[in-house]
Amino acid sequence: MIIRIVKDEGPITGEQIAERLNLTRATLRPDLAILTMSGFLDARPRVGYFYSGKTGNQLLGEHIRKLTVKDYKSVPVVCQEETSVYDAICTMFLEDVGTLFVVKEGGFLVGVISRKDLLKSSMGNQDLQTIPVGVIMTRMPNIVTCRLQESLLDAAGKLIYNQVDSLPVVKEGSGRDQLEIVGRITKTTITKAFVELGEGSSV
Amino acid sequence: MIIRIVKDEGPITGEQIAERLNLTRATLRPDLAILTMSGFLDARPRVGYFYSGKTGNQLLGEHIRKLTVKDYKSVPVVCQEETSVYDAICTMFLEDVGTLFVVKEGGFLVGVISRKDLLKSSMGNQDLQTIPVGVIMTRMPNIVTCRLQESLLDAAGKLIYNQVDSLPVVKEGSGRDQLEIVGRITKTTITKAFVELGEGSSV
Secondary structure, three states: OHHHHHHHHOOEOHHHHHHHOOOOHHHHHHHHHHHHHOOOEEEEOOOEEEEOOOOHHHHHHHHHHOOEHHHHOEOOOEEOOOOEHHHHHHHHHHHOOOEEEEEEOOOEEEEEEEHHHHHHHHHOOOOOOOOEHHHOOEEOOOOOOEOOOOEHHHHHHHHHHOOOOEEEEEEEOOOOOOEEEEEEEEHHHHHHHHHHHHOOOOO | OHHHHHHHHOOEOHHHHHHHOOOOHHHHHHHHHHHHHOOOEEEEOOOEEEEOOOOHHHHHHHHHHOOEHHHHOEOOOEEOOOOEHHHHHHHHHHHOOOEEEEEEOOOEEEEEEEHHHHHHHHHOOOOOOOOEHHHOOEEOOOOOOEOOOOEHHHHHHHHHHOOOOEEEEEEEOOOOOOEEEEEEEEHHHHHHHHHHHHOOOOO
């Protein structure tokens, strides 16, 4: 009944709802608290209650949308433009990652190399020890990045939409157009977050 | 107030709750429906309402645990044991997947090849056109698999725990110890499911 009243007349104050139901405000308080906590109603100070219009599914989504890149990012594995393709492949195996980030002095992001890029270049009959990764990497500004404050959901959406396995987490550097790399978000990160949510142990 | 009553006296019927509150069962019905729908109360026929003791986090976990492999799997990309490493790499690029499943006649799973396996073998100075994938693939029974009825959460846990990018979805074949491959679950699958949950559009 409360929901019906708020749906029809909202925004409406707690007092007014109580009046409609011939109850005191105090009697009604726990019910309003539950309906607000569970997300069916929204409350705004000095305005009153209004119907959120949210279904159970949407409420779950809200919980996920609160997770941020900052809390889930892992450490980026980097190399230089001059690193050979051969050494890059070795680093990838040693560090057990699927993507390397190419940086210049100061940790500024200049490129990205994926397992796919390395596989492609290793198929040609070239000497992998002499080709620098600078030749095969994806360069800025064609790199999809994310920020520390961004939601993990947005980062996951970028992974899917851009069909990449990994995003560098960047922040503004001191120079113009320079982005400092401070982390990475991968499909593994998202899969781990999914498992945590499923086990009810997320942040 | 309803939650307090159910907490203290549950399991308790709707009639009994209505009595405690000096309300009719009909007046109470919408409130009980909301509290049950949102997961704060559980209801069992012929027993009554009891307090679920669940937080929002636990409810999200419960929702995730209901998703199954069957509803999320994608089509597996396969090759034969005799396929050359060179052709396997080409198939991987053409189909844009990170893992190939090796099958014999009838679609029975005999092996798995990852981008990592192919990268490793392409680093040696061998002729990729003459090496069959049967030589470098991971063989049964060392392949981690999942089933159609399994929860997506369990499959995601296997991806993380076993540090693999992809799981074949299998079902029992006609022969002894033979598993037919009917799909695949990858970290991309899980990332997509995560995005769907966050957008409130999941199954």
